[in-house]
Amino acid sequence: MNKKIQHSGIIDLVDSKHVVVRVTQMSACASCQIAGHCRSSESRDKLIEVYMDDTNTFHVGDPVRVIIDAKVGYRALALGMAFPLVLLISVMVLVLMLGGTEGMAALSGLASLIPYYYMLFLMRKKIQRSVSFLVEKASF
Template sequence: MENKGNIFHRGVVKFVDDHRIVVGIVSQSACVSCQVGGSCNMSDMKEKEVEIENWNGTYSRGEFVEVIASESQGFRALFVAYILPLIILLFTLIILLQTTGNESLAALAALGILVPYYGILYLLKEKIKQTLNFSIRKLK
């Protein structure tokens, strides 16, 4: 797979069966790579699991691998998870503030509008999962 336009994450195979591979990826904040990265706390590191359903080769539990996704998938995930909710929140806040003049109501409604948004995302997670295609390769 070509390097240009892809996102790479190193991880460890946690589970393998005939239908899927589950890879654990440790996500780190950008400050971890700086010279004072040791002063960052462990909350900057989070383990995430990625399910891969189509792969070539044989993999075993505990093996170090690299998970690959396209940049466009990364941007789409970023948009759906962070940018669109921010736009919805700000839009709701501004509209309600202009129409009611009540800051407390506008703030609560703006935060409250995110509950159904993320609820809908949760209900659609299987459909969203089908649009995300990860590939995997062994580390050398």
């Protein structure tokens, strides 16, 4: 059972090595008729860079679908949010168990995220290869 996550978008930029797709995410009430008068409705544009070998078939303005395997999406979510949360809480609990104050625990927890995200930054090329998107032409 191989689940896929798909988003529709428009190509914003085509380069020799990658394609940039603009995906508009809307909140559930953004399509409401009175959404223009309500502060809770919102829509945001996300730019997704998709690296590929052959970009010749894509042109700026083409409607496309950006597809990612759900497993890959979960891996990216774990790297970006779950592991840092576990690290933060673990360091805070450790500092408190060693007799530190709550302020020290909070600062130590936040400080522990600096090397983690720096390590992710250094490994971005390797992560980029394992967390990849697929683009296919779509018709709206």
